[in-house]
Amino acid sequence: MSGATTAAAYLARRAAQKERVRILYRRALKDTLNWAVHRHLFYQDASDLREKFEANKHVEDLDTIDKMIAAGEATYDKWRHPDPYIVPWAPGGSKFTRNPVPPSGIEIVYDYGREEND
Amino acid sequence: MALRAAVLRHIRLPVQTLAATGSRPQPQLSFLRLFSSHDDHLTKEEVIDRVLDVVKSFPKVEPSQVTPDVHFQKDLGLDSLDNVEIVMALEEEFKLEIPDKEADKIDSCNLAIEYIYNHPMAG
Numbered sequence: 001m002s003g004a005t006t007a008a009a010y011l012a013r014r015a016a017q018k019e020r021v022r023i024l025y026r027r028a029l030k031d032t033l034n035w036a037v038h039r040h041l042f043y044q045d046a047s048d049l050r051e052k053f054e055a056n057k058h059v060e061d062l063d064t065i066d067k068m069i070a071a072g073e074a075t076y077d078k079w080r081h082p083d084p085y086i087v088p089w090a091p092g093g094s095k096f097t098r099n100p101v102p103p104s105g106i107e108i109v110y111d112y113g114r115e116e117n118d
Numbered sequence: 119m120a121l122r123a124a125v126l127r128h129i130r131l132p133v134q135t136l137a138a139t140g141s142r143p144q145p146q147l148s149f150l151r152l153f154s155s156h157d158d159h160l161t162k163e164e165v166i167d168r169v170l171d172v173v174k175s176f177p178k179v180e181p182s183q184v185t186p187d188v189h190f191q192k193d194l195g196l197d198s199l200d201n202v203e204i205v206m207a208l209e210e211e212f213k214l215e216i217p218d219k220e221a222d223k224i225d226s227c228n229l230a231i232e233y234i235y236n237h238p239m240a241g
Contacts, residue, residue: 018198023218026202046203053199089239090215 013062020069025053027076034081165235169227172211176204189226201225208234213241 028049036042059065088095166186174181179194190196190204205221208214212234216224224230234240 019222022198022202022222025199026206026218026221029202029206050199087213087215093215 010062017062017065017069021053021072024069024072024076025049028072031076031079031081031084034084035079159238160235160240162231162235165231165240168211169208169231169234172207173204173227176200176207185227186231187226187228191225205230212237214239 029046032045032049033042036045056068059068086093090096170184170186173179173188173190174184178196178200183194188194190201191198196204201224202221205216205224208224208230209216209221214234214237216233220233224233
């Protein structure tokens with residue numbers, strides 16, 4: 001298995017890996033915020049997380065990078081918070097579909113019980 | 119939209135003095151109080167101001183270089199991970215939840231302002 005031999009395939013694979021790394025960093029950062037609610041703790045943990053990502057910044061070999069990304073995602077899955085903070089109106093939040101838009105054609109007539117012969 | 123926001127900010131309600139004989143007070147609606155949150159969108163200047171404030175307070179950024187059409191990686195010299203951090207800071211500022219794929223595409227102040235301005239739930 002010679003991997004990506006052409007330059008375009010190599011670049012495409014690197015780009016896909018970079019996107020995976022970015023998404024993994026984003027999720028790990030949000031998870032860190034879920035665990036470390038107080039800001040001063042969050043800043044320290046976020047710096048540590050950034051250090052871990054920066055330490056592996058200069059790896060060039062595609063397979064090693066893939067393995068590292070897989071290991072990172074496994075660590076992220078292991079440390080996921082059971083009750084993460086989700087913005088209320090987003091799926092999983094507390095206000096999601098709380099007040100759905102009423103179906104069209106329904107109308108409330110405010111006549112307060114008035115009868116026609118008034 | 120901007121007019122209404124400006125009006126709501128600067129309105130003065132005229133004081134009604136009722137006559138003692140109980141003449142009917144004429145209610146004058148100087149403004150309309152909307153309790154619905156569906157019409158309360160941010161104005162573009164507010165979005166731009168808040169986005170620029172968030173970007174300027176990022177520690178790796180020089181505040182003087184930040185303009186509304188600056189690119190995070192090309193103009194400000196930031197990393198892709200810094201980009202992720204800025205997008206997260208914008209999510210926290212505007213109480214949004216941006217999906218991962220969309221958040222990956224936000225690369226510059228322009229895109230951020232467009233996305234936030236067009237988002238229906240931007241706080």
